[in-house]
Amino acid sequence: MKKKAESHAVLKKILALLPRFHWKPAVVTGTAFIISVLAVLSRIPDRMDQDIEVGRVAEREIIADRPFSYVDEEATRIRRTAQQHLVPAVFVISHKATEDIQKNYADFADFSRKQFAGESSPEYYRLSVQSEFPRTAFVPGIIENFFSDPARDTILECGSVLLSNILETGLFALPKNGLENYHPILVELIRENTSHESLNYREIVTLESVGTVLNRYSIGEFPEEFRIAAFNLVKSFLAPNTFFSATDTELLLTRLNVEPIKKQIEQGEIIIRKGFIVNIEDWHELQEFNRSAPSRDTRTVIGEILILLLLYGLLILLGTGKFGARALNNPEIYLVSVLVAVYMTGGVLVGTVLPASMPVPVAFILPTALVIMLPAILICAPFALGLSIVLPLAVFVTGVFDISSFIFATASGVVASILIPNAKKRMDLIKDGLIISGANCIVALAILLTRHTGVMLYPVSFFWAAFNGVISGILVVGLLPPLEHILNVATDFRLIELSDLNTPTLKKLFSAAPGTYSHSIMVANLAEAACQDIGAHALLARIGAYYHDIGKMSQPQYFVENQGRHNPHDDIPPRLSATIIRSHVKIGAEKAHSIGLPRSIIDIISEHHGNSVISFFFRKAAEQDPNISAESFSYPGTPPRSRESAVVMLADTCEAAVRTLEKPSAEAIEKLVQKLVNDKVDHRQLANSELTFLELEDIKRSFVKVLTAYYHSRIKYPETAQKAT
Secondary structure, three states: HHHHHHHHHHHHHHHHHOOOOHHHHHHHHHHHHHHHHHHHEEEEEEEEOOOOOOEOOOOOOEEEOOOEEOHHHHHHHHHHHHHHHHHHEEEEOOOOHHHHHHHHHHHHHHHHHHHHHOOOOOHHHHHHHHOOOOOOOOOOOOHHHHHHOOOHHHHHHHHHHHHHHHHHHEEEEEEOOOOHHHOOOEEEEEOOOOOOEEEEEOOOEOOOOOOOOOOHHOOOOOHHHHHHHHHHHHHHOOOOOOOHHHHHHHHHHHHHOOOOOOEEEOOOOOOOOOOEEEHHHHHHHHOOOOOOOOOOOHHHHHHHHHHHHHHHHHHHHHHOOOOOOOOOOOHHHHHHHHHHHHHHHHHHHHHHHHEEEOOOOOOHHOHHHHHHHHHHHHOOHHHHHHHHHHHHOOOHEEEEEEEHHHHHHHHHHHHHHHHHHOOOHHHHHHHHHHHHHHHHHHHHHHHHHHHOOOOOHHHHHHHHHHHHHHHHHHHHHHHHHHHHHHHOOOOOHHHHHHOOOOOOHHHHHHHHHHHHHHHHHHHHHHHHHHOOOOOOOHHHHHHHHHHOOOOHHOHEEEEEEHOOOOHHHHHOHHHHHHHHHHHHHHHHHHHHOOOEEEOOHHHHHHHHHOOEHHHHHHHHHHHHHOOHHHHHHEEOOOOOHHHHHHHHHHHHHHHHOOOOOOOOOHHHHHHHHHHHHHHHHHHOOOOOOOOOHHHHHHHHHHHHHHHHOOOOOOOHHHHHHHHHO
């Protein structure tokens, strides 16, 4: 029994190392594995072109020992391009987009009719509509004019008919590029019932041209003035519902049956003539001949696939966070899978094409450092270090790398994974690329010496070894910004760029809501200091604090830090006040998403109030209706799920509260901070943040220190006192 229990315990430990199954990452990783296997299988084992180079005189003759044929890609491409210009671009009316637009307008109409039934002013109606439909960009002044129009119910009905007619005709979204490859005059439109109709480009209606063709649409017995009024209202809801379909267009092109142009080579035919200069056509023909070679031994292939499978398993284990590196999320798994597939495929391509004209190891040309630098920046350095060993090993054991290439690639990757964590600016990546170049040259020298390579090959080997590192640094600088946005990763480079207070969003915040801007700067100082004390990501907290209140820009006058003598909340019900206050979180997250802020920053914006109750307006409303629900007065977010988000929440609360102190002494500030933090703990706003009680004490001490230094009392100078009297 004891041995059985021990075996079960060992089994549990082994299973604990295995990642939990998630089908999307599994599909992506499996696809990368299949691509890697196909790349390895497509490698040509025995090449006949090692000494054949384009532009040089062939020193030997190569004769086809078997018949073969291949597709002439260039000739086929020319034929296909000519046929493609006869095919019209296909557009499809999206049923979902149409329904979404109509539903948005119908919701607006229902909401408006309810407002008409009550006692509303134009201002109250405008605020209510903006709060209920924050994503709809209404034309300035249209809401007030519509509310004041005596025929507003008729305009609503007319607008519904007009909107349906416009969407039924189709509102086209034309892509910026690509249509020039298809028919220059006609397009094809597919409606919901799969009926096809041909349209001239002049008949297409876009969002920009819909106003000029308004007279196309019949709206029944409604007079002309209603047509115009309804259109002015409806155009705020209009969006394209007809989109270019590359799939259907390609299907039309396929139906043309563009036959590939094949070239046949008979057995005994000369491919390369001795004593003649090799041209590109001869070279391409030789490559096709090599590719048509019989496949390798089955046992070798099975062995290579098994080795690849084992190495992929090791890579998956690295991504579980069990061996020093943190666990990867789905986008990071996708990135690694793509990099692995590209690296394996690139190794095969370089190994089968380039070395014939370049007598250097394959790894000298393949930028291993680039593939390691990206995960080191976007994921973490420990994982990149593991990847720098696994990847070259995978390419080596499958026969693409020789021992020299394996040593060079491993050394280049390890150096890259060690250097990158110290990079703080994008220019540091270029410097790291130069350092990698130097390391590559040292390793290349060692390889050349051990291989007893001729002195004539040293310059070209050093050139490619150095170029490998330099191009890796340059490509990382170019690839990093789009990958940061695609993965929504808050790298230090991107955070430093966002820390510039002259960014358009922060400049707009300063001009539209100066009080909020000042508050955000102070919150950033508090959050950064606290995060430094507890070992959290201080830069992330600072940037999150900069942007945490950008949702207030839309209606800054409703927030106390931007108000003068008049408080607009005195003129509206508490529920509407709470709705406006609550909306700044959602609007802020939407603005952050629209300007491409990282996911971690958006999380801070969404979580900086958690789901706490707006107590002031709740109490005010409760005085009028004791049975009112607190849910209507709660923020729509979730409690913070990271230490940085929690610190920003606490800094936001404490900074705003300290401003209300008449005499902000150190004792008063410490007492207030203690109370506010305890309130957050009591209301479980910090339950998911992973903050410990010890860290909370450090945060409170940091807040008190910074706030006391900022709000310390000042003595009056004698000159000031005399002037005052």
